[in-house]
Amino acid sequence: MSGETFDTDIVIVGSGAGGMTAALAAHEAGLRALIVEKTQYYGGSTARSGGGIWIPNNYLMQRAGVADSFEEARTYLQATVGERSPQASRDAYLTHAVDMIAWLGKETDVQCSYMLGYADYYPEKPGGKAEGRAVEPQLFDGKLLGEDLAFLRPPVIPTPAGLSFTAGEYKQLGLVKRTWQGKATALRIGLRLIAAHLSGKKMLMMGQALIGRLRLSLKKRGIPLWLDTPLQDLVIENGRVVGIEVLKDGQPLTIRATKGVVLAAGCFARNLEMRLKYQKQPITTEWTVASDGNTGDGIQAGMRIGAAIDLMDEAWWGPSSLPPNSPPFFHVAERGFPGLIMVNQKGQRFTNESASYVEVVQAMYRLHTPDNPHVPCWFIFDQRYRDNYVFASLFPGQKIPQEMLDSGYIRKADTLAELARQLNIEPAALTATVSKFNNSARQGEDVEFGRGQSAYDRYFGDPSVTPNANLAPIEQAPYYAVQVVAGDLGTKGGLVTDEFARVKTTDGRIIKGLYCVGNNSASVMGATYPGPGCTIGPAMAFGYIAARHAAGIERSAV
Known part of the structure; x- marks a missing residue:
């Protein structure tokens, strides 16, 4: 592809929670970061989700007095995921996710609350927690985003203007006719709606709140996010990925990235040909709530240069x-x-x-x-x-x-x-x-x-x-x-990666300069779903890991 060239240190393909976290971590490490997004909206499937983030032993659990440890979480993933994902990758996730969520809470606008009582999905298995390990974003006033609010990916089902509730409140709202707690929750949500109308706030919840908070953090740091900029291919020189080719404003552009490329472009849930090829039948693209842009572009780009794939028959x-x-x-x-x-x-x-x-x-x-x-x-x-x-x-x-x-x-x-x-x-x-x-x-x-x-x-x-x-x-x-x-919620198969989110070839070699996170990659959770937020948690954690490795902070022998 011919055209002009743009230079940066690290380029991230995809604007969901994984891609945005990677950009913030890269900026924190002193790198120039750029996010490119295929569609007219940012946020990806994260913006359409419940926004839960599964992070064992996180600081909000500790504040709530809920005991957890690396060893307990490791035992639980062994009991649920087993050997369906690499042990080194599971350990990297458990180690760095704790640091990632604490760093975001301290240094960015990503403020979360602990979802006390939202149990792991298999709490009776060894290492499981009936109290749960998930956190969720606090409600967020979208008006803080200014003009960028209009480009936030809409939720799956629109809610009345100003109506907002947490995942825990939604659960209680379902019991509004059965429990006093349900009635109190409905009253609280109603009063919040009135307050939003009186104050002019545009309250965002769940996945939109998480993306809104990440987007505000990007804006404050001047990290660019280009919409309507679809990935066309990867650029390779001397066996290393050194950039990507995109279309920007309909024109070809080569983005050179001195430190690496992070694929965070989502899954292939909207690609019927891929679903029919890899997944169980009957299957269609009409049953998913994944983002419309999730057509497997990043997965296909990796496969074209020899990347290995796994878990393509599975989905969330x-x-x-x-x-x-x-x-x-x-x-x-x-x-x-x-x-x-x-x-x-x-x-x-x-x-x-x-x-x-x-x-x-x-x-x-x-x-x-x-x-x-x-x-x-x-x-x-x-x-x-x-x-x-x-x-x-x-x-x-x-x-x-x-x-x-x-x-x-x-x-x-x-x-x-x-x-x-x-x-x-x-x-x-x-x-x-x-x-x-x-x-x-x-x-x-x-x-x-x-x-x-x-x-x-x-x-x-x-x-x-x-x-x-x-x-x-x-x-x-x-x-x-x-x-x-x-x-x-999306497919969960994709490019095979190591514990630093580096993409591997079909013969096990590392593709230098290429990282992959989120549903663009084969999930660290294997074929199962250990707890609420096991999509977003690893996406953010490995985005953090990838950026720090590209910056030379997280070292590896290869």
């Missing part, structure tokens, strides 16, 4: 539904509330519905066959559930919009047998499944799948329901069903 899966005229809805809390089950096309339960969302979709795919379809499957619930809990965008007891019924998004029937006929399920099978579940619910024990035994299950349960916060009979007509697809 989650049971999702497809509301009419709306993006997919990624279901987290709804599966924990008592009185909802999931059934396959034969009307059978097949998993603990309250388990980690990745685990639930992995079960869908593992059990899926042409003779016994599990992708898609169905949520089944009743009027008691509708009266008491949030489901997708519907508040407890809210009248279901006619569009949801007319489109078939929500199926409704006066009997389970009639509901089954609508779903093309044998009525006797669904009736028997619900009857068996109801007996278990009344006893407070899910003898089939152990729902409610884990502290993670109970986090999204209803504490007013005893003896099991995740179980209640499905017996109050009318009955409802919603189709469930294998949605995701």
Whole structure:
């Protein structure tokens, strides 16, 4: 590619949390940093996320008096991830993530709060924490970004202007009709909304708050971020990556980077050809909530120069539904509330519905066959559930919009047998499944799948329901069903890296000058999802590691 040349020390491809953290760390180390972003918006999939950051033994845990250690976290990752990712990379993450989040909290606008009680996803495994290890960004006034606010990637589902809440508050909001804490949370959120309107603030929450805080930190340091600047290829000289080729304002430009290139360009969730090639079937690009720009550009650029890839068949899966005229809805809390089950096309339960969302979709795919379809499957619930809990965008007891019924998004029937006929399920099978579940619910024990035994299950349960916060009979007509697809937050396969985030070739050599972080890389979490924020936490940590290695602060033998 011909064209003009721009010189810097380090160039980062992608403007999610991993890329922004890399830029801030590079600047801290005395390097000139530049971020290039393919789309018209900055923030990537991070801006569309819940914003959780999984950081074991972090300083906010310590302040809260929750004990943790490197050794406990190491044991937990061994028990969950196992050997599916390199031990050296897991150790590097656990070591440097602690320093990274503390540095951001002290030196930048990235202010976080500890998510006390948001358990690890497998808290009963060795080293697991029922109290949780995640932090989340504090709410943020987007007006502090000035004109740059308009270029922040919008959330998946727009919220009313000024409405803002934390992940913990969202969980409590789902129990607004069931607990005094839920009612108090709703009141607090309402008062915050009024205050925002009176003060003129534009409150950002979750992933947008994290990106907003990172963006403000970049602005204060004068770190440039170029939008509408897609990566075209990597530039190699004498076996080393020395820059990238991009299109800027529609014109070719070569960006030379003396210290290195960091690929933080996200996953390939929006690339149908790649998904069909590498992933389980059935699959589509229509079920993901990943950023529209996530078409695998960075992964493909690495592969063209011999980079190894791994985990391409995996994603950050989650049971999702497809509301009419709306993006997919990624279901987290709804599966924990008592009185909802999931059934396959034969009307059978097949998993603990309250388990980690990745685990639930992995079960869908593992059990899926042409003779016994599990992708898609169905949520089944009743009027008691509708009266008491949030489901997708519907508040407890809210009248279901006619569009949801007319489109078939929500199926409704006066009997389970009639509901089954609508779903093309044998009525006797669904009736028997619900009857068996109801007996278990009344006893407070899910003898089939152990729902409610884990502290993670109970986090999204209803504490007013005893003896099991995740179980209640499905017996109050009318009955409802919603189709469930294998949605995701993004794919998790990509370029293979070492503990310094350096990209490796198919024969194990280091590609000098090339780093890769976030969903552009093969996840350090392997095929599992140990806790909330295990996407963003490693993206930020390895962005920090990559920048410091490029600056010569983190040394290696190679």
